[in-house]
Amino acid sequence: MKIRILLLCLLLQAHSAWSQTIVRRxxxxxxxxxxxxxxxxxxYIDKLVSFGTxxxxxxxxxxxxxxxxxxxxxxxxxxxxxxxxGGRMTALEDTTTLRPDGRRVDVPTLLGxxxxxxxxxxxxxxxxxxxxGHLDSRVTDxxxxxxxxxxxxxxxxxxxxxxxxxxILSRSKFPATIIFVxxxxxxxxxxxxxxxxxxxxQKNWNIDALLNNDIMGSNHSNETNIINNTRxxxxxEGLSVQDTGRALNNLRNLGLENxxxxxxxARYVKEIGERYVDNIEVVLIYRNDRFLRGGDHTxxxxxxxxxxxxxxxxxxxxxxxxxxxxxxxxxxxxxxxxMDFEYLRKNTAVNLVSLANLAAAPPVPxxxxxDVRNLTNSTYLYWKAPKTGKPKGYYVLLRExxxxxxxxxxxxxxxxxxLPYSKDNYFFAVQSVDEExxxxxxxxxxVGR
Ligand SMILES: [Zn+2]
Numbered sequence: 001m002k003i004r005i006l007l008l009c010l011l012l013q014a015h016s017a018w019s020q021t022i023v024r025r026x027x028x029x030x031x032x033x034x035x036x037x038x039x040x041x042x043x044y045i046d047k048l049v050s051f052g053t054x055x056x057x058x059x060x061x062x063x064x065x066x067x068x069x070x071x072x073x074x075x076x077x078x079x080x081x082x083x084x085x086g087g088r089m090t091a092l093e094d095t096t097t098l099r100p101d102g103r104r105v106d107v108p109t110l111l112g113x114x115x116x117x118x119x120x121x122x123x124x125x126x127x128x129x130x131x132x133g134h135l136d137s138r139v140t141d142x143x144x145x146x147x148x149x150x151x152x153x154x155x156x157x158x159x160x161x162x163x164x165x166x167x168i169l170s171r172s173k174f175p176a177t178i179i180f181v182x183x184x185x186x187x188x189x190x191x192x193x194x195x196x197x198x199x200x201x202q203k204n205w206n207i208d209a210l211l212n213n214d215i216m217g218s219n220h221s222n223e224t225n226i227i228n229n230t231r232x233x234x235x236x237e238g239l240s241v242q243d244t245g246r247a248l249n250n251l252r253n254l255g256l257e258n259x260x261x262x263x264x265x266a267r268y269v270k271e272i273g274e275r276y277v278d279n280i281e282v283v284l285i286y287r288n289d290r291f292l293r294g295g296d297h298t299x300x301x302x303x304x305x306x307x308x309x310x311x312x313x314x315x316x317x318x319x320x321x322x323x324x325x326x327x328x329x330x331x332x333x334x335x336x337x338x339m340d341f342e343y344l345r346k347n348t349a350v351n352l353v354s355l356a357n358l359a360a361a362p363p364v365p366x367x368x369x370x371d372v373r374n375l376t377n378s379t380y381l382y383w384k385a386p387k388t389g390k391p392k393g394y395y396v397l398l399r400e401x402x403x404x405x406x407x408x409x410x411x412x413x414x415x416x417x418x419l420p421y422s423k424d425n426y427f428f429a430v431q432s433v434d435e436e437x438x439x440x441x442x443x444x445x446x447v448g449r
Pocket of ligand 1: 155
């Protein structure tokens with residue numbers, strides 16, 4: 001074999017059967033992660049709470065109270081950060097008018113997402129990465145638009161993470177584009193996210209990944225009384241619902257029910273998040289969302305995009321969707337005093353390093369195939385270079401069929417690799433990687449004849 005195979009890394013799994021090596025961190029991303037500030041996050045949330053309610057059908061025009069004022073403030077923060085971006089980051093309110101739908105919208109309503117777009121530096125690179133949270137808040141009755149609905153954690157935490165990532169990432173240059181968005185209408189049935197996902201599909205946006213952050217800043221559960229600020233859940237769908245008919249048969253034949261695009265993204269967030277952020281374990285949950293509940297990543301996952309939900313490990317239902325009140329000594333309501341801003345800092349940093357690593361990386365390799373022309377006990381993979389960018393090389397990933405995360409990474413500068421591991425017993429995927437070690441999302445090989 002003329003190429004040198006370099007066994008680069010074995011993931012830092014405590015339960016791994018393989019020996020371990022450590023992948024080096026990129027000092028530039030390390031420095032960005034250090035900038036994430038618990039104080040900034042708390043300040044954003046205090047400001048969001050100060051608008052009284054951010055219910056989707058609260059006032060769109062009152063300058064002090066309601067979702068309109070909150071949206072204007074988020075856009076103003078984005079514009080402020082945009083001034084440090086050399087004109088690359090612009091902000092907008094993307095609005096539409098909703099008609100009453102007989103369900104959770106009962107009057108004509110202005111629906112508006114607050115967005116910032118940090119344009120990539122390579123005009124030929126059409127990749128888009130999205131980080132999102134939802135701006136709207138609610139109390140016990142989902143139609144109550146007048147009561148105070150602080151929404152500090154649901155979803156002030158997610159919006160604060162989006163704002164903080166915009167602040168830090170807007171100062172750096174990436175070949176790909178990053179979009180920061182605070183959705184409206186989440187509690188009224190994912191309306192703002194559906195609105196953007198429809199536009200993305202119509203305009204054929206190349207969304208490579210979407211990280212949705214919803215409820216991620218409280219460290220203790222009610223009822224079971226668990227306290228933990230070192231674990232972050234990532235919910236992902238294993239099998240894309242797009243896969244029907246022949247595509248589904250193919251997945252079945254190849255046993256790829258655990259390798260859909262959202263699941264690959266979840267593994268990526270775990271690897272990169274744990275690479276750069278100390279004292280956090282990213283926990284893969286093999287579900288699109290919590291049991292029978294939903295979030296703003298769902299309209300994107302349903303349209304075939306790699307979209308996942310990041311959420312705290314233990315939810316506290318005394319402080320979620322509750323009227324502000326005290327009953328039998330228990331304080332109900334979604335207030336900042338029940339949050340852990342050090343935990344939120346780490347969870348925000350997981351988003352930041354994942355986005356930075358993705359947007360800095362070259363695009364995925366093209367036409368990745370596994371050779372099946374002969375029966376062999378080794379595995380031969382081949383692929384083509386990405387559409388744009390200049391990868392230094394490629395990682396071929398390997399894991400046992402029953403293993404949750406990739407176990408080995410082999411580096412090559414070539415566009416093919418033969419490995420002494422049987423495709424019957426392992427899953428494989430290929431990533432592009434640049435000089436600084438930023439890797440693309442993995443691509444699972446198609447059958448090559
Ligand atoms: Zn929420």
